Structures are given as structure tokens and as C-alpha cells.
Amino acid sequence: EVQLVESGGGLVQPGGSLRLSCAASGFTFSRFALNWVRQAPGKGLEWVSTISHHGDTTHYAESVKGRFTISRDNSKNTLYLDMNSLRAEDTALYYCAKSDYEFLFYRALDFWGQGSLVTVST
Amino acid sequence: EIVLTQSPGTLSLSPGERATLSCRASQSVSSTYLAWYQQKPGQAPRLLIYAASNRATGIPDRFSGSGSGTDFTLTISRLEPEDFAVYYCQQYGTSPFPFGPGTKVEIK
Numbered sequence: 001e002v003q004l005v006e007s008g009g010g011l012v013q014p015g016g017s018l019r020l021s022c023a024a025s026g027f028t029f030s031r032f033a034l035n036w037v038r039q040a041p042g043k044g045l046e047w048v049s050t051i052s053h054h055g056d057t058t059h060y061a062e063s064v065k066g067r068f069t070i071s072r073d074n075s076k077n078t079l080y081l082d083m084n085s086l087r088a089e090d091t092a093l094y095y096c097a098k099s100d101y102e103f104l105f106y107r108a109l110d111f112w113g114q115g116s117l118v119t120v121s122t
Numbered sequence: 123e124i125v126l127t128q129s130p131g132t133l134s135l136s137p138g139e140r141a142t143l144s145c146r147a148s149q150s151v152s153s154t155y156l157a158w159y160q161q162k163p164g165q166a167p168r169l170l171i172y173a174a175s176n177r178a179t180g181i182p183d184r185f186s187g188s189g190s191g192t193d194f195t196l197t198i199s200r201l202e203p204e205d206f207a208v209y210y211c212q213q214y215g216t217s218p219f220p221f222g223p224g225t226k227v228e229i230k
Binding site for chain 2: 037044045046047050059060061062095097100106107108109110112113114115
């Protein structure tokens with residue numbers, strides 16, 4: 001059974017930093033691109049970032065480019081999102097999601113974690 | 123950057139009725155790269171349709187997707203009580219990979 005478990009969220013002040021982790025199991029982690037998607041309270045889904053299965057290709061939404069960094073450790077089956085210079089508008093539930101076909105970058109998202117809440121506030 | 127719009131914003135229907143949801147892109151999207159997701163309150167999204175018309179694993183055949191170019195449609199042939207939720211489209215062929223704003227299907 002595929003499982004994605006996010007952690008690392010919490011309350012942080014504007015300008016602060018946070019690292020989210022997503023521990024994966026139930027599939028061959030190193031074969032699939034992975035993604036972060038966020039959802040502000042009461043709002044819709046916003047794609048944040050995607051990383052290829054090898055970790056050598058990354059894409060970001062304009063809203064986070066230069067502030068967030070996606071990475072992965074295939075030996076630990078873990079995906080990361082390093083978030084710097086956090087703003088109030090980054091407050092959201094952050095989901096980790098797996099791409100649906102191995103080795104390909106441009107894919108739909110077939111399994112999602114339950115999310116990790118990040119709150120940016122004084 | 124491709125922008126997706128969805129209509130209507132809210133669809134009020136009764137169980138057993140047919141639901142037709144629209145997703146329109148600001149530029150042409152290859153049908154290979156258009157997905158639909160369902161999200162219920164307090165739950166993570168669930169993949170329904172990928173490549174515009176292919177049902178994901180375990181998705182009932184009352185859900186169907188169609189379309190090409192800039193216009194895509196999700197159809198729910200007969201609404202079941204568990205289908206009342208918010209539905210999002212997403213294009214994943216050209217970065218960034220935006221979602222549409224969503225259509226809420228509510229019980230009339």
C-alpha cells in the first residue's frame with residue numbers, strides 16, 4: 001500500500017524558515033517524480049514544485065521560486081521542501097504527491113499524503 | 123503560463139442527476155496532460171481522470187472525461203451521494219502545472 005506521510009509543519013514567523021519532509025513507502029521511491037501541492041485555508045489547490053525521479057530536474061511555481069527548494073533522498077525514501085523567507089501568504093496545508101507513472105516527469109498525481117500545516121504569523 | 127478556469131463555480135444537483143463540469147485553458151493543452159481530481163472536506167485530493175479521458179485505478183465508470191485543445195469536460199453520469207465534493211482540473215504538460223479554481227458539486 002502506498003503511503004506518503006508529511007511532517008515538519010508548524011508555526012513560523014514571517015521571514016523564517018521551515019523544512020517539510022515526506023516519508024514514502026509501498027512503492028519503488030527512486031522511480032517516480034514527486035510533487036508538493038499546497039492549499040490555503042478554505043482555498044483551492046496550488047501546485048508548488050516537482051522533482052524528477054533522479055532529483056536532477058526541478059520546477060517551481062513563480063510564487064515560491066527562489067525561496068523554496070525541493071529535494072529528495074532516494075536512499076531514505078524521503079522528499080523534502082526547504083522553505084525560506086516565509087510570508088503570510090505561504091500559510092497552507094502542504095501535500096506531498098506521487099506522480100502516476102515511473103520515470104516520467106510530466107504526470108498526474110495518483111497518491112497524496114494527508115498534508116502538513118504551515119502557519120506563517122507573528 | 124497556462125491558466126485554467128472552471129465553470130460553473132458551484133453546481134447544485136440532486137442524486138441521480140448528470141453533472142457536467144468544464145475546464146478551459148488559456149492556451150492549448152495536449153490531452154495527454156490534463157487531469158481531474160476530487161476533494162472532499164478534510165481529505166486529500168483523489169485522482170479521477172488522467173490524460174483527459176482515462177479513469178484512474180478504482181474510479182467508477184460513471185466518471186468520464188473528454189475534450190481537447192482548450193476545452194475539457196468531466197461528466198458524472200448519475201450522481202451518487204458520495205460524489206458531492208469539489209472537483210479540480212490540472213494541466214501537467216507545461217511548467218508551471220496549475221490547477222483550476224475548482225467546481226463545487228453540492229446537493230440541491
